[in-house]
Amino acid sequence: MHRRRWLLADQLGPHFLDDPDQPVLLVETRELFRRRPMHRQKAHLILSALRHRAAELGDRALLLRTDTFREALTQVAEPVEVCHPHSRAALRFARSVPGLTVLPPRGFITSQADFAGWADQTRRGTLRMTDFYRHARRRHSVLTAPAGSARRRPRAENRGALAPPPPPPPPIVEDDIDAQVRRELDRWAVDGVRFVGRDGPRQHPATHAEAQARLAHFLAHRLPGYGRYADVMSVDDPLFAHSVLSSSFNLGLLDPEPAVRAAEEACRTGAAPRTAVEPFIRGLLGWREFLWQLYWYFEPPFRGANWLAATEPLPEWFAGLDADAVEARCLADVLGAVRDRAWTHHTPRLLVLGNYALQRGWRPTELADWFQRCFVDGTDWVMNATVIGMSQYADLARVDTRPYAVDGTEIDEISDYCSGCRYLPERALGDLACPYTGGFESFLHRNRGRLVADARLAAELARRDETEHREAVLAQEEKRGSSAP
Numbered sequence: 001m002h003r004r005r006w007l008l009a010d011q012l013g014p015h016f017l018d019d020p021d022q023p024v025l026l027v028e029t030r031e032l033f034r035r036r037p038m039h040r041q042k043a044h045l046i047l048s049a050l051r052h053r054a055a056e057l058g059d060r061a062l063l064l065r066t067d068t069f070r071e072a073l074t075q076v077a078e079p080v081e082v083c084h085p086h087s088r089a090a091l092r093f094a095r096s097v098p099g100l101t102v103l104p105p106r107g108f109i110t111s112q113a114d115f116a117g118w119a120d121q122t123r124r125g126t127l128r129m130t131d132f133y134r135h136a137r138r139r140h141s142v143l144t145a146p147a148g149s150a151r152r153r154p155r156a157e158n159r160g161a162l163a164p165p166p167p168p169p170p171p172i173v174e175d176d177i178d179a180q181v182r183r184e185l186d187r188w189a190v191d192g193v194r195f196v197g198r199d200g201p202r203q204h205p206a207t208h209a210e211a212q213a214r215l216a217h218f219l220a221h222r223l224p225g226y227g228r229y230a231d232v233m234s235v236d237d238p239l240f241a242h243s244v245l246s247s248s249f250n251l252g253l254l255d256p257e258p259a260v261r262a263a264e265e266a267c268r269t270g271a272a273p274r275t276a277v278e279p280f281i282r283g284l285l286g287w288r289e290f291l292w293q294l295y296w297y298f299e300p301p302f303r304g305a306n307w308l309a310a311t312e313p314l315p316e317w318f319a320g321l322d323a324d325a326v327e328a329r330c331l332a333d334v335l336g337a338v339r340d341r342a343w344t345h346h347t348p349r350l351l352v353l354g355n356y357a358l359q360r361g362w363r364p365t366e367l368a369d370w371f372q373r374c375f376v377d378g379t380d381w382v383m384n385a386t387v388i389g390m391s392q393y394a395d396l397a398r399v400d401t402r403p404y405a406v407d408g409t410e411i412d413e414i415s416d417y418c419s420g421c422r423y424l425p426e427r428a429l430g431d432l433a434c435p436y437t438g439g440f441e442s443f444l445h446r447n448r449g450r451l452v453a454d455a456r457l458a459a460e461l462a463r464r465d466e467t468e469h470r471e472a473v474l475a476q477e478e479k480r481g482s483s484a485p
Contacts, residue, residue, distance in 0.1 A: 004080050006082040008082065012251055015106060024057050024060055027066065027069055039197040043195060044199070045376055047184070080100055081100070082103065084102060109140060109284075109289055110140075114139065140260075143264060172203060205253055206253075212254070215245060223266060226276040227280075230345075233330070233352070233417065234416050249284075256288065256289075264281065294385050296381075314357075317484045323335040326485060329417045330352050331353075331485060334352040355405060356436065364392040403443075408426070423485075428440075429473060441473045
């Protein structure tokens with residue numbers, strides 16, 4: 001007799017099933033949404049994806065709507081199995097349910113055993129993504145042809161738009177399922193379930209077919225410019241060269257290995273240069289796999305050490321996505337993107353949101369929770385490492401080797417934000433001082449004893465180390481406090 005396969009809300013693609021005739025269990029639970037405020041569009045996407053998957057499977061699917069997962073499992077008569085969940089809490093729960101079989105993980109390219117074998121090698125020392133990526137490329141025979149030219153940073157004149165502009169991606173067309181989800185979320189809100197952000201038309205794929213169409217469009221039209229424009233931030237084009245498929249991978253709608261092979265084929269045929277394909281594959285085969293593996297490899301749970309002693313709470317304007325309260329053009333635009341779309345690409349996350357929090361000493365775990373709730377692709381295993389580790393440098397340097405702190409001139413170099421901003425990126429003092437430039441100097445001075453080992457930051461500190469100037473900057477940033485810049 002077939003065991004019924006329980007597909008969690010982040011395991012919704014066809015690669016999470018073995019048999020076309022296998023019965024499936026899908027569970028909706030309000031418990032997931034009651035715990036803490038989630039972005040309204042993220043809640044919509046999760047429910048829409050679950051219900052679309054149930055509709056695709058037809059009679060094979062049993063969709064249960066209960067208060068808790070445990071309650072749902074008591075309603076299933078036959079044996080149930082589930083692929084390895086993607087969070088420690090979910091795995092603990094699955095292992096606590098009598099008779100529930102937990103299968104190995106899916107949706108990733110490198111196995112946990114392979115990663116552990118690489119990480120456990122004698123005298124390996126600190127684990128670095130670059131080293132793992134080399135290992136993964138060799139292990140899976142990816143991009144074995146000789147490397148092309150080095151990746152180049154975009155020059156200032158190339159910041160405005162891709163040339164020629166690519167056609168828009170295939171539109172997301174809402175259907176009766178989306179209308180039903182929206183009505184239900186409206187009722188939940190009336191009943192006291194709290195959401196953050198603005199509701200709006202669904203902007204991210206909820207089915208494998210939608211995600212595949214978006215991936216095909218990206219490979220044909222945006223991948224060729226990815227290497228040159230992946231780090232660029234623009235107020236006019238929030239997508240730029242990006243696929244915006246992180247939520248599709250994290251919901252399990254897309255399998256990363258076929259996506260890697262498709263990008264590799266684009267390189268082989270000349271449809272996209274290696275300088276574009278390499279960073280895209282590095283994101284999937286390198287960073288995504290590395291973050292997932294670190295989450296499970298380290299015990300106790302990968303929550304960091306708060307090395308920079310950051311203790312300030314998130315201010316209300318930031319936590320509540322109040323972009324209208326912000327005058328700094330980059331932060332207002334990026335915070336508004338989170339409010340309106342629940343997504344922005346990696347550079348605004350690191351250089352605008354995370355950088356601002358790091359400079360002001362906000363609590364890393366609180367910031368990681370905010371990212372997880374407010375971003376449509378937010379998951380525990382991603383945000384622990386990227387926010388606590390890479391962004392806030394609070395993980396004993398497990399992910400990155402230095403704090404991800406820069407001043408306003410760095411933001412100006414790869415964006416078009418500063419030209420329309422009331423602040424001047426080169427100024428650290430005065431009414432026109434950029435909050436990122438003043439914040440960066442204040443960050444350096446406050447943490448001077450901890451940063452001397454980093455050559456770049458030590459040099460920055462020495463360049464700004466006039467006593468009178470230092471005291472003025474510290475006083476200015478202390479006065480700014482938690483108010484919106």
